[in-house]
Amino acid sequence: MENYEIVYLSSLLNEKAGDFIQEELKKYGYAELKMAHGDIFHTLFEAGELSAKEIAERTRRSKSTVSELVDRLVKLGYVRKKPDPVDARGVKVSLTEKGVAFEAVFRKISEDLSKKILSALGHEELKTAEKIMRKLTSNF
Numbered sequence: 001m002e003n004y005e006i007v008y009l010s011s012l013l014n015e016k017a018g019d020f021i022q023e024e025l026k027k028y029g030y031a032e033l034k035m036a037h038g039d040i041f042h043t044l045f046e047a048g049e050l051s052a053k054e055i056a057e058r059t060r061r062s063k064s065t066v067s068e069l070v071d072r073l074v075k076l077g078y079v080r081k082k083p084d085p086v087d088a089r090g091v092k093v094s095l096t097e098k099g100v101a102f103e104a105v106f107r108k109i110s111e112d113l114s115k116k117i118l119s120a121l122g123h124e125e126l127k128t129a130e131k132i133m134r135k136l137t138s139n140f
Contacts, residue, residue, distance in 0.1 A: 049094040
């Protein structure tokens with residue numbers, strides 16, 4: 001079987017993107033945040049208040065991972081938790097004022113990362129790359 005580097009290269013891209021994000025977070029004064037928090041922020045920016053279960057489903061992360069990430073964001077003052085009125089065992093998660101204020105920086109970093117990645121590809125190459133990545137990830 002021929003040895004392809006697709007897994008290595010996709011991992012390397014993820015690592016380089018993570019390094020870029022961490023540097024940008026430091027630059028903007030948000031060094032306490034980690035790349036993993038991005039999924040939580042993105043989901044809450046789009047939907048507002050959600051249950052922890054809904055966040056887990058939308059981010060395709062385990063409930064325990066989401067709980068850890070949310071708990072950290074609560075300690076940092078970016079999100080709040082309150083009991084879920086529909087599910088006695090669940091919680092609702094929403095952004096605090098600090099979390100809402102972070103959205104502009106989040107969007108800027110996301111835009112800059114996209115520009116950096118997309119500057120290496122033409123329009124057709126980008127469409128092909130996305131199609132291939134979707135196909136590869138659908139196998140898992």
